[in-house]
Amino acid sequence: MALPKNNISSNDELTNIELSIQISLSGLSFCILDRYLNTITTLKDIFFDKRLNPLEVLDHLKLQFENENILENLSFSNVCVIHDNDLSTLIPTPLFDENCLADYLKFNSKILKSDFITYDSILLNDSVNVYVPYININNFIYDQFGSFTFKHVSTVLISEILNIEKNADTTKVYVNVSKTHFEIIIVKKSKLLLYNSFIYNTKEDFIYYILFTIEQLKLNPEILDLVFIGDITNDSEVYSITYKYIRNISFGNRHDVFKFNESPSTNHSNFTLIKSF
Numbered sequence: 001m002a003l004p005k006n007n008i009s010s011n012d013e014l015t016n017i018e019l020s021i022q023i024s025l026s027g028l029s030f031c032i033l034d035r036y037l038n039t040i041t042t043l044k045d046i047f048f049d050k051r052l053n054p055l056e057v058l059d060h061l062k063l064q065f066e067n068e069n070i071l072e073n074l075s076f077s078n079v080c081v082i083h084d085n086d087l088s089t090l091i092p093t094p095l096f097d098e099n100c101l102a103d104y105l106k107f108n109s110k111i112l113k114s115d116f117i118t119y120d121s122i123l124l125n126d127s128v129n130v131y132v133p134y135i136n137i138n139n140f141i142y143d144q145f146g147s148f149t150f151k152h153v154s155t156v157l158i159s160e161i162l163n164i165e166k167n168a169d170t171t172k173v174y175v176n177v178s179k180t181h182f183e184i185i186i187v188k189k190s191k192l193l194l195y196n197s198f199i200y201n202t203k204e205d206f207i208y209y210i211l212f213t214i215e216q217l218k219l220n221p222e223i224l225d226l227v228f229i230g231d232i233t234n235d236s237e238v239y240s241i242t243y244k245y246i247r248n249i250s251f252g253n254r255h256d257v258f259k260f261n262e263s264p265s266t267n268h269s270n271f272t273l274i275k276s277f
Contacts, residue, residue, distance in 0.1 A: 019076045020276045021061075022153070023137050024084035025051045026180040028061060029273050032070065035077075039259040042070060043270065051180050051199075054134045061137065065144070079148035080276050081133075081141055086181070086197040087111065088131035088152050093121070096128040104130045120155040124162040125192050129155045154195055156272040157185055164255075166190050170225065173214065174252065176271060177230040177238065182206070184213055193217065203237040211245060221245055227252045229268040 016036040022029045025048075032042040046060065065071045087109045101117040111117070111132060120129045131152040141148055161174050165187045174185040180201070186194040194217060198209040214221055229252040232239055243249055252268045254275065264270050 015075045015077045017074055017076050018078040018080070018277060019071075019074075020080045020082065020273055021141070022082040022084055022273045022276075023057060023061070023134055024153075024178060024181070025053070025057060026178055028057065028064070029270060030064070030071070031270070031273050031277075032074070033258065033277050037259070038257075039261060040274070041261050043260070043262060043264060043273075044068075045270070047179055054136055057134070058136050058140060061140065076145060079141065079145045081137060081148060081150040082153050082156060082272055082276055083131065083133040083137075083150060084153040084178070084272070085132070085134070086199070087115075088129055088154055088197075090122075090125070090154075090158075090195060091128045091130060093126045093128055101130050105132065120151050122155055122158055124159055124166075127192075129158075151276070153272050154183060154197070156276050157183055158192060158195060160271070160275045161185050161187060162190065162192060164252075171219065173210075173219070173224055173226045175210065175226065175228050175230075177228060177232040179231060182209075182230070184210065186213075186217065186219075203241045206238045207241045207245060210242065222247065224248060225250070229271040231269060233266065 016034060018033045018035060020031045027045060027047040029045045031040055033040050046064065048060070087105065089104050089108055091104055101119065102111065105111050105117060115132045116135045117130065117132055119131065122129055129152055133150055138150060157176055165172060168187065168190050171186065171188040176183040181197060181199045183197045184194070194213065196213065200206045200209065211221065214224065224246065225248045226246050227250050228239065251266070252271065254267060254271055256274070
């Protein structure tokens, strides 16, 4: 089912309340923003014990709607769904052809003939992000709210990081960490050098993918700057093993423009969820 894109939720009553939901196979998060108060009133993360399939994730999402009264009882002026998966690829805008979506994806992602493929534009990078959303999630949200906005997690990441680095004259490696996967974004002199995503099971997997990536780009781990965002702290295993090989590590900052009823766990957590507003 092809759903409308970039539309405002069609509730009868206009409100200042907005909802953002991030969906991955390892967990889901949701966030509610009161625009009038400029305050994020609700922020919640649900982590799964293992990676699930999209049908199982939908069951968990339905359970949240049953248990969280605010999701059922509030009217939202805008609803956004962020699809967090590795089924995406970037195409330079001058080379993009809307009739070739499947062709772009099939070389680096396992897709099915029945998959619904769509795209986001990334203006700061003059590129188009082609991806497969979780269509069962989209259908459920459409049934709940009517038309809504949806985008890929990498669209938010790349746009926000390029904006942060727009005046930079150095190279930075950003790593957005989740429980079982991470995204890596490398920016050189304010230009996107690389984006990729990896699934990991151990801390050794984690550091292998990072070191392999920087080696392919001939970057020096002794001097490069690596910035962690997402679900990571300096006492985590993946942080410790990364620090053995890369010395210049820091944590990013969302540079929040909102107030919070309950603050996020760190200044760099829930980066894409909060930046989706």
